[in-house]
Structure formats: C-alpha cells, structure tokens
Amino acid sequence: xxxxxxxxxxxxxxWDAPQTAExxxxxxxxxxxxxxxxxxxxxxxxxxMPEALRLDSIYYExxxxxxxxILGFEAEFAALRKPLFDLERDLARQTxxxxxxxxxxxxxxxxxxxxxxxxxxSIASYEAAIGEVGVRAAWGDWADWVPAGKVGVVGQRITxxxxxxxxxxxxxxxxxxxxxxxxxxxxxxSTFASLGVEPID
Numbered sequence: 001x002x003x004x005x006x007x008x009x010x011x012x013x014x015w016d017a018p019q020t021a022e023x024x025x026x027x028x029x030x031x032x033x034x035x036x037x038x039x040x041x042x043x044x045x046x047x048x049m050p051e052a053l054r055l056d057s058i059y060y061e062x063x064x065x066x067x068x069x070i071l072g073f074e075a076e077f078a079a080l081r082k083p084l085f086d087l088e089r090d091l092a093r094q095t096x097x098x099x100x101x102x103x104x105x106x107x108x109x110x111x112x113x114x115x116x117x118x119x120x121x122s123i124a125s126y127e128a129a130i131g132e133v134g135v136r137a138a139w140g141d142w143a144d145w146v147p148a149g150k151v152g153v154v155g156q157r158i159t160x161x162x163x164x165x166x167x168x169x170x171x172x173x174x175x176x177x178x179x180x181x182x183x184x185x186x187x188x189x190s191t192f193a194s195l196g197v198e199p200i201d
Contacts, residue, residue, distance in 0.1 A: 007029075015033045017033060019032050025080075039069045041058045041069070053069075067092035072107075077089070119165040128189070129167075132191040133155045134167055134189060150177045151179075155191075157169060176198050178195040
C-alpha cells in the first residue's frame with residue numbers, strides 16, 4: 001500500500017469555509033461547512049483515486065460522491081479498524097450503486113440492472129419515453145387555472161436522458177390537466193400519456 005503525506009487542513013472548499021475538518025487518511029479530509037460538506041482530497045490523493053471513481057475535482061460532496069472515496073481507498077479505511085466502518089462501507093457501496101452506477105460497475109466489474117440502481121431505472125424509464133411529451137412543471141389546484149382535484153402540467157417532448165438519469169427535452173410547450181391522485185402515483189418518466197393529461201390551450 002503506497003504511503004501518502006499528511007496535508008494541512010483545507011482553509012476553503014467548494015462549499016464554503018470549513019467549520020470542521022478531520023483528516024480521515026493522510027490527504028483525505030472530511031469537512032463540514034455552513035452549507036454542505038464532504039471529502040476534500042490532496043492532489044496526491046486525487047491522482048491516486050482509481051480512474052473509474054476519480055472526479056474532475058478534488059471535492060467529493062457528502063450526498064453521493066463521498067462514496068467514491070470510501071470505495072477508492074477502502075483497504076486503507078478498513079485497516080484503521082474504526083468502529084462502524086463496516087456500516088459506512090456498506091452504505092458507500094449502496095450509494096455508489098444507486099447514484100453512480102456507471103462508475104461503480106466500471107470499478108467493481110459488477111453488471112447492474114435497472115432494478116439495482118435508481119439512476120439506471122430513471123434512464124430506462126426516460127429512454128422508453130423518448131418522443132412522448134414529458135412533464136416539466138406542475139401546479140396544484142391552488143393555482144387559479146387548475147380546477148379542484150386536478151394538477152396542471154406543462155411539458156415538452158423527451159429527446160433523451162443524461163448518464164445521471166435526467167431527461168432532456170425540446171420543442172414547444174404543451175399544457176394540460178390530469179387527475180391529482182393519478183399524478184401523485186406517477187412513475188419515473190411522467191408523460192402526458194401515462195397521466196391521461198387532457199390538453200388545454
């Protein structure tokens with residue numbers, strides 16, 4: 001296992017000035033700020049991140065990308081024998097599998113199915129709906145143009161999906177109304193057809 005140098009605590013981050021900073025491994029800082037947090041890597045650590053897991057930035061935010069750092073340096077973290085690391089490692093694997101499935105598969109060699117990952121389910125759902133009108137915005141019956149028990153929707157045609165599971169749209173806007181209960185039970189790719197939207201001018 002290569003030796004890495006300890007580094008000074010970060011004095012600024014992508015998210016703001018650190019309020020707390022803990023060096024979990026040499027060159028791997030866990031920081032919190034008033035707005036967000038995550039891991040900040042030294043440039044030496046960033047260069048050592050496995051290519052499949054390495055981001056363009058040294059900042060690995062606390063919602064999802066922290067999991068990549070745990071996977072990338074898992075043996076070193078495990079060697080510290082810190083309490084609860086087994087739980088942290090399991091959560092990291094689940095997080096990466098669900099939210100960074102392409103990176104997780106490239107790193108582990110594990111072939112994932114849409115049922116294994118939120119992002120892959122989203123991609124499959126939107127790819128199946130390409131060409132349909134997808135909902136981009138919705139209003140409840142608190143809006144003056146939406147009758148009671150209905151949801152007002154505006155959408156465009158779905159043209160594709162990003163690797164993170166976000167749809168891309170193009171073309172003119174379409175407007176309509178659908179049943180509120182049906183809207184509440186909607187699937188990943190909410191299309192006018194799947195919601196039974198009644199077009200309006």
